[in-house]
Amino acid sequence: MFRRKSIITILAASMVLSGGAVYAQTNGAPNGQSATAFDNKIIKKISADNMYNNIALLSEQPREAGTEGEVRAVKYIEGQFKSLGFETKVLPFPIYDYRTNHVWVKIGGADITGTAPRAFSGSVSGKVTKQLVNVGKAKPEEIGDEVKGKIALVERGDITFIEKVQNVLNRGAVGVLMYNNSSNGNAFGQAQEGQNIPAVAITQTQGLELVGKLKSGPVEVTLDVDIEKIEKTSYVVEAKLKPNKNKDTGQIVTVGAHHDSVRGGPGANDDASGVSAVLELARIFAKAPIDTEVRFLTFGSEERGLVGSSFYASQLPKSDVNRMVAHFQMDMIGGRDAGADNPAGGLIMYTIDGKKNLVTDLGAAAGLRTMDVAIPYGQLGRSDHQPFHELGIPSALFIHSPVEPWYHQPTDTLDKISKEKLQQAAEIVGSSVYQIARPDTPALENARVAPGTVDYDFEDRPVD
Structure with a gap:
């Protein structure tokens, strides 16, 4: 594992610029190193029992996209948001299943041996x-003009399947043959x-x-x-919590998780756990003073490739x-x-480009205040932060990594939470x-009491 070391420091200047945002010295907590009264307005009200109970309900059956299990989850999530008085919307979108009549792969005229493609x-x-x-893995820099009119042999990993197909398609490939990593x-x-x-x-x-055969001709x-x-x-479920018009900064911050699971999997951790936190934070923010619109989102069909x-990103004005x-x-x-x-139970913040941003700055600082660990960051896609990053919005994925042995298995159940x-x-x-979102940090750059920034590490940590 490669790791860039740094010493955790709290910047003591009254105003500090980092990751494109300005933060100020914490008011009332020396050097910002402990949870502040402002943090406590949120964190003291968070109930792990509430989250656990929501996971229990959501994981009673698989929630594969396009099934009754997803519909049941969507109705429950929307109902929870509505009960909090949020402006709520369910956004349907088409997905496609496919019935395969046959898939044949022939190498030099003979059927490929071993497992059926x-x-x-x-x-x-x-x-x-x-x-x-x-x-290779079909990153743009790996694809030459020689793939035009040919079939691309691709290794799984690093970027999404859809990106890989698109990258070779852009260079004129007429077929994709991808092998597992x-x-x-x-x-x-x-x-x-x-x-x-x-x-x-x-x-x-x-x-x-096949890689070996190609070396011979x-x-x-x-x-x-x-x-x-x-x-x-x-479906996507969207719930908007809007501030008082007299205090509105005009900004929006979004909090998301995906509500679908893999086929046949109850998905207690993947990702009923994330949904449970979205619902719990929605419950708490519903009564918190804010000057920024907060949108709580749950996404279907993450498991199908985001x-x-x-x-959702494509239809945003x-x-x-x-x-x-x-x-x-x-x-x-x-x-x-x-x-x-890993420290902090393995919690890490992944960004698409492997660079720090506003989200990771805030997350690292919050980790140091709440659990004395500046949460590290790394580079990874494979979740729903990617479309937001592609819109130019600072984004990060919060996950415990590496993932557990029950990942994408029928054994991803409540007892593992x-x-x-x-x-x-x-x-x-x-x-x-x-x-x-809090009213005493209007539009961030005018913040007077936000915690100072911290230095935090990059970790080249694989997720699985």
Whole structure:
């Protein structure tokens, strides 16, 4: 693991510029090193029992996108927001299931050996026979012009499936053959509407065999995919908490989690835990004085490739985007067995570009105040902070990493949830959001009592 070391310091200047935002010395707490009275307006009211009870209800059945399980969760979440008096909206969007009639992969005219190949969710039907080109993990810098008119051999990992398909499509590829980056079979892959090339998943062993063959010369591959497309509906739940018009700074801060689970999985930690914290913070902020609009969001179809959050971001008016100053995403924040032996139970803040921003600045400072640990940051996509980052909004994912062995399994159940970790993450996110939304920090740059910034580490920590 690579780690840039730094010494935790509280900047004692009366006004400090960091991550594009200005903070001031804490009023009433020496050097800002302990939870302030302002923090306590939020964190003392957070109930891990409430969160645990919400996880229990949400994880009674799987919540796969487009199923009755998701609809049940959406109705419950919306009902909770409505009971708090929020301006609430459920936003439907289309998703697609696919019935596969056949998926054939031939190497030099012979069927691929071993595990039967699988089509990506969202792959189109089609048959192509072309030379294979190895493009690594299909990051833009790895893809040359030689992939034009060819089939791209891609390794899973680092960026989303949809990005990989789009990157090779942009360079003129006519098919995608992706192999796993672990020994966990080939049940993976997502393409999106408009990515009109066949995309097929194979095992790590099969992929590495092809990598070896390509070193010896050209390899001709046939992809033959026959799929029927079935439209379903998934949802985003949005709840707006608006400040008094006389105090409104015009800014918006968003707090999100995804409410869907994988097929057959109860998803207690992934991500009923994040949803439970969104609901709990909504309950507390409903009675807190604020000068900033706070939006509480839960997204469907995260497990299909961030489809719900991407949809939400795409339909936002430009005027809203221009007012959004931060997005806090919570995903898998209650895993008893997550985090390994890392400090703070393994809690880390991931950004898309691996750079600090307003969200990580606030999160690190809140961690130091609430639990004497400046939470580290790292670089990772794979969750719903990504579409907000792409809109230019400072964003970060809060998660305990590395994830637990029950990740994406039917054993991701309530008994694996830690109330202590739920409390920890909710306190840090709640305190951070309140630094923006509380009335004595108007528009942040005019803040007089916000805690000082802290130095905090970058960690190159894999999530799984």
